[in-house]
Amino acid sequence: MGPTTRRRQLGAELKRLRDSKGLTLEMAGEAAGVSRATVNRYESNHGPVKWLVVDSLCRAYDVTDEERAALVALAKSAKVQGWWKSYNDAIPGWITPLLTLEDEAVEECHWANTYVPGLLQTRAYATAVIQAAEVRAEPELIERMVDVRMKRQEVLKRETPPHMWAILDEAVVRRRVGSVQVMAEQLEHLRAAASTPHVTVQILPFDVGAHAAESTSFIIIRGAETSLDVVHLSNLSGALYLEKSAELERHKVVFEYLRSQALSPSDTSGLLAELVGEFTAAAHKER
DSSP, X not given: OOHHHHHHHHHHHHXXXXXXXXXXXHHHHHHHTSOHHHHHHHHTTOSOXXXXXXXXXXXXXXXXXXXHHHHHHHHHHTTOXXXXXXXXXXXOGGGHHHHHHHTTOSEEEEEESSSOOGGXXXXXXXXXXXXXXXXXXXXXXXXXXXXXXXXXXXXXXXXXXXXXXXXXXXXXXXXXXXOHHHHHXXXXXXXXXXXXXXXXXXXEOGGGOSOTTTTOOEEEEEOXXXXXXXXXXXXXXXXXXXXXXXXHHHHHHHHHHHHHHSOOHHHHHHHHXXXXXXXXXXXXXHO
16 A cells, blocks of 8 residues: 555544544544544544554544554554655646555546546657646756656556556547647557556547536546545646545446447547558658
8 A cells, every 4th residue: 555545544444433432523632632623634634644643543542452553553654755756846736646546546547538648648748738738837847747747657567557447538539739740659659558458448439429527537546445436637726636425426427428438449449540540641741
């Protein structure tokens, strides 16, 4: 388990223990010698973790010495930092939860209606996307941001990588991002990735018409346990991370609808091959 999974499990376990004792947040805080806000913060995974506080809460809940030791160890290990800490200058604060969750995911389900998902982008394509979004950024910062995106992709190169299921609106593979040569290379890269056992790609064709996702892209990040699943939504102002059961279920149902309406993986590969040919031909004409 990585630090984010540990932190979330710690919060869930502390809440379970408090509920089993029938204590309110105020009562738990008073028994442990901390504030109500502190108890709430630990249960909701917000802010840093101090193992002494966890130890005090465990004593207030009358847990066994063995269970208390396990939770204290979980609190200590939750402080481990990820690879992205060295890229703080190029990473906005709102993306850090995505990187930590992604680093521990067993499956990612992407619905993309604008660009190829970052985990499947080529460097040239990613550069064009980031340049368009960060029009006022210096070239050096753009390069660092692209480095982060490329570093993220190492999650798919692990010995046991998460399974990635990406459904792309047809507009994604037809929209020219960068040059036609960049597009040809990107779609060929996408096609090659989809041929590996841990990546599945489907295209939702235009002729499907209206669909369940409306205009919102999202990522369902699945953890080792269902209770650790999260939905990631991003926009110009930052990102949202949805964890409530109803929110998760809605997005999972929408993804299933999209999957049933999209082209099969084999038909998707065929369409990508056609588009690679079209963009390659266009690139030859421009020379």
